[in-house]
Amino acid sequence: MPELPEVETIARSLRPVLVGKTVLAADLLWARTLSTPSPRAFKQRIVGQEILEVSRRAKYLRLRLSEDHLLMHLRMSGDLQMKPGRPDPQKHDRLILSLSGDCALVFNDTRKFGRVWLVRDPDQVVAHLGPEPLSNGFTARLFHEALGSRHRQLKPLLLDQTFLSGLGNIYTDEALHLARIHPQARSDSLDQDQVERLWEAIRAILQEGIRRNGSSIDWVYRGGEFQNYFRVYDRKGQPCPVCGAAIQRIVVGQRGTYICPDCQPRE
DNA sequence: CACGAGACCTGTTCGC
DNA sequence: TGCGAACAGGTCTCGT
Numbered sequence: 001m002p003e004l005p006e007v008e009t010i011a012r013s014l015r016p017v018l019v020g021k022t023v024l025a026a027d028l029l030w031a032r033t034l035s036t037p038s039p040r041a042f043k044q045r046i047v048g049q050e051i052l053e054v055s056r057r058a059k060y061l062r063l064r065l066s067e068d069h070l071l072m073h074l075r076m077s078g079d080l081q082m083k084p085g086r087p088d089p090q091k092h093d094r095l096i097l098s099l100s101g102d103c104a105l106v107f108n109d110t111r112k113f114g115r116v117w118l119v120r121d122p123d124q125v126v127a128h129l130g131p132e133p134l135s136n137g138f139t140a141r142l143f144h145e146a147l148g149s150r151h152r153q154l155k156p157l158l159l160d161q162t163f164l165s166g167l168g169n170i171y172t173d174e175a176l177h178l179a180r181i182h183p184q185a186r187s188d189s190l191d192q193d194q195v196e197r198l199w200e201a202i203r204a205i206l207q208e209g210i211r212r213n214g215s216s217i218d219w220v221y222r223g224g225e226f227q228n229y230f231r232v233y234d235r236k237g238q239p240c241p242v243c244g245a246a247i248q249r250i251v252v253g254q255r256g257t258y259i260c261p262d263c264q265p266r267e
Numbered sequence: 268c269a270c271g272a273g274a275c276c277t278g279t280t281c282g283c
Numbered sequence: 284t285g286c287g288a289a290c291a292g293g294t295c296t297c298g299t
Binding site: 002003006059073074075076077111113114115159161168169170171215217218233255256 | 290291292293294
C-alpha cells in the first residue's frame with residue numbers, strides 16, 4: 001500500500017507515540033528484511049538508543065535516533081504497528097522493536113520486500129532520490145526542464161524515484177487522469193499547459209491522499225479512505241467520473257494502468 | 268539512454 | 284470443486 005500519502009500518514013500517527021521512547025530490544029524474524037548492518041551489529045547498536053524524531057522522505061520512514069538513523073521502506077506489503085507490552089510474533093512479522101513505556105513497534109510484511117537500514121548518515125540510503133513533489137523546491141519550471149531533458153514514456157518516468165520521489169502506481173494514474181494526459185505520452189512532447197496541469201495534478205492528488213489518510217486496499221487496512229475516491233485506479237469498466245466513458249486497463253512499463261480513453265487520448 | 272524481462276515473495280482472484 | 288495462471292500499492296539488475 002505504501003506510496004507517499006500512506007507513508008506520510010504512518011509517520012504522522014507514529015510520531016507522537018515514538019518520540020522519546022528508547023529501544024530496549026530488537027527481534028529480527030526474517031534476516032533479509034535488514035539491509036544493513038549485520039543482524040548482530042544491528043542489535044548491538046540500536047539497543048539503548050532513544051528515538052528523537054520521526055519523519056518521511058519519499059516512501060521512506062526515517063527515525064532519528066541518539067546515534068544513528070533507522071530507515072524503513074514498506075515496499076508492496078509492509079506495515080508498521082504499535083502494540084502494547086511484549087507482543088508474541090504474529091504471522092509475517094519481520095522485526096519487532098521493544099520500547100520503553102511497555103510497548104513495541106512491529107514491522108509486518110507479507111511479501112518480504114520491505115527493507116530496514118540502520119546507518120550513521122541517512123544520505124547513504126536516500127541520497128539518490130529525486131525531488132519531493134510537495135516541496136517548495138519542486139516548481140513547474142523545474143519539472144518542465146526535467147521532463148524535456150528525457151525522452152521517455154511519462155508514467156514509467158514518474159514512477160522512477162530518481163526522477164521524482166514518492167509517486168507509486170495509484171497516485172500516478174490518478175494524477176495523469178486529473179491532468180488529462182495519456183501515460184504513454186513522451187516526456188519531452190508536453191506543451192507548457194500540459195506540464196502545468198500535470199504538476200498541479202500531482203500535488204493536488206498527493207495532498208488529497210494525505211488529507212484522506214491514504215488508501216486502504218485488500219487485507220492491509222490502515223484506516224485511510226482515499227480508495228473510495230479513486231477516479232480511475234482499479235475501476236476497469238466503470239464510468240469515468242468526468243465524462244462517463246468506460247475506464248480501460250492497459251499495461252505500461254509492465255504495470256497495470258487505468259485510463260479514461262476519452263479524457264486521456266493518445267494524441 | 269530507453270525499455271523489457273526476470274527476480275524477489277506471499278496471497279487472492281480469475282478463468283477454464 | 285480443482286488447479287494453474289494472472290495479478291497485487293515497489294525496486295533492483297541484467298540484456299538488448
